[in-house]
Amino acid sequence: MSLESTVNNYLKDVLGIKSILLTQPVKESSSLQKAALVFIAPGELTPKEEHLLKKMALASPLQPVEILKVDEHLGRNEIEKRLNAFQAETALIFGEKLFHVIKGKESNFFAFINQSFSFAGVCVYASHELNDMCRGPNVNLLKKQVWAQMKQISKT
Known part of the structure; x- marks a missing residue:
């Protein structure tokens, strides 16, 4: 399976994103271990939201996954500077305010x-607000994928 289709499957099946329009192609030469994904999340997270983000990071086919918690009052330039520090190709932003x-x-x-x-x-x-995702239908699928990945990690 190509890197692009792996990313598309993760975004569709795990995160529930319905339509994917890649503005930049995923580099096929990248291996899954070298690719990076950044979750841009609100600075103030509930324990449930934090737990969900960690599960999503673990389930991601792109590793390593970094969680960038930012306050909406930082402004666009500061968020851009912090995102650039990760040198990532892909990011997922949670919520309307940060969007x-x-x-x-x-x-x-x-x-x-x-x-x-x-x-x-x-x-x-x-993506939708994290608190909505904590109650969404994709949480059970996410748990299954995390469990499968944990089993695979424990075998190595």
């Missing part, structure tokens, strides 16, 4: 939800 900081207040969050756009040279996917 508007990055994409602009005039942008329609619901038009971009489940789609990708380019920010700071990174292919960014917008």
Whole structure:
């Protein structure tokens, strides 16, 4: 399975993103171990949200996964600078507030939800609020994938 299809399957099946429009192609020469994914999340997370992010990071086919917690008041430039520090190719941003900081207040969050756009040279996917995802139907699928990955790790 190609890296691009692995990423697409993860985004669709695990995270529930319906439509994927890659603004930048995933580099086939990259191995899964070298690829990086950054979760851009609100700075204040509940324990449930933090736990879900960690599960999602573990289940991701792109490793290592970094969690960038940012406050919406930092502004677009500061978020861009922090994201650039990771030198990632792909990022997932959680929530409408952070989306508007990055994409602009005039942008329609619901038009971009489940789609990708380019920010700071990174292919960014917008996603629903983490608190909504804690109650969503994809949580059970996520748990199964994390469990399967943990079993695989324990065999090596």
